[in-house]
Amino acid sequence: MTALSSELRDQTAASTPSSNHPRERRRRSLSTWRRVLTMAAFETRMLARQRTTLLTLLMGPALVFGIAVVQQTADPAAWSRLMGLGSLVVIVFSTHWGALFVAVARREQQVFKRLRTSELSSAQLVAAVFGPFVILGVLEVVLVSVLFAARGGVHPQAVLPWALGVLLASAGLVAAGVAVAGVSASTEKANWTGVPLIFLVAGAANLLLMPLPDERISMALLMVPFVSLVDLVSRSTNASTGLAELPLPLPAEVTDLLLLGLWSGAALWFAVSRWRWEPRS
Numbered sequence: 296m297t298a299l300s301s302e303l304r305d306q307t308a309a310s311t312p313s314s315n316h317p318r319e320r321r322r323r324s325l326s327t328w329r330r331v332l333t334m335a336a337f338e339t340r341m342l343a344r345q346r347t348t349l350l351t352l353l354m355g356p357a358l359v360f361g362i363a364v365v366q367q368t369a370d371p372a373a374w375s376r377l378m379g380l381g382s383l384v385v386i387v388f389s390t391h392w393g394a395l396f397v398a399v400a401r402r403e404q405q406v407f408k409r410l411r412t413s414e415l416s417s418a419q420l421v422a423a424v425f426g427p428f429v430i431l432g433v434l435e436v437v438l439v440s441v442l443f444a445a446r447g448g449v450h451p452q453a454v455l456p457w458a459l460g461v462l463l464a465s466a467g468l469v470a471a472g473v474a475v476a477g478v479s480a481s482t483e484k485a486n487w488t489g490v491p492l493i494f495l496v497a498g499a500a501n502l503l504l505m506p507l508p509d510e511r512i513s514m515a516l517l518m519v520p521f522v523s524l525v526d527l528v529s530r531s532t533n534a535s536t537g538l539a540e541l542p543l544p545l546p547a548e549v550t551d552l553l554l555l556g557l558w559s560g561a562a563l564w565f566a567v568s569r570w571r572w573e574p575r576s
């Protein structure tokens with residue numbers, strides 16, 4: 296963290312405005328975002344150096360790769376459903392879990408408290424620390440899509456809703472990880488506080504792929520946090536008619552996006568309300 300602080304201070308000294316001219320204010324704004332990107336790059340390098348965090352980030356892709364390897368069907372619809380499941384699994388077991396433990400560990404080690412003395416605002420600090428997780432989540436879903444396209448021949452056709460859904464789910468699940476960290480007093484307790492949401496999301500997503508006796512069960516599963524991503528990704532391939540649909544006067548893809556936005560907003564609100572800069576007593 297000393298190297299990062301020195302780097303940020305150097306950039307601040309080099310970009311200090313000499314006047315209140317609009318051009319100088321624009322330069323100051325650009326230098327602020329440059330410092331955010333500098334810190335985000337530093338955080339990304341730290342993730343690669345920490346073995347436990349790196350293994351956590353690789354766990355999701357490894358699980359999805361196992362699903363793709365053992366799957367033997369040639370049915371494009373089955374592959375589209377599995378791609379939806381894999382997209383959610385890779386975010387839940389990698390970036391969500393990673394964000395949870397990084398948030399708890401950094402707070403426990405009082406890293407957040409020390410970072411508050413930098414030139415960045417609180418919001419910029421949080422964005423720099425957890426923004427890389429959001430980007431990694433999106434990149435891992437892209438990797439999953441490429442893998443399943445190679446195995447089953449399906450890939451997203453409706454790119455815009457697919458991209459929006461993946462971005463919302465990645466950001467929302469990272470925020471959910473930070474929110475869970477807010478109620479976790481230590482890294483040891485985070486092993487337990489993080490499990491219920493993961494089991495709920497992963498279990499509901501798996502059940503959604505199965506034949507169910509009543510479509511009302513499917514609708515209920517669709518409303519479980521972030522599970523609508525499975526349906527959205529499946530529909531985006533045009534190889535499947537979807538897994539569930541709520542009785543709303545909206546296209547199913549729009550409903551899936553609204554659900555993802557709703558849960559992402561709820562996770563962000565809870566993360567902000569439970570945020571602590573210092574270790575919980």
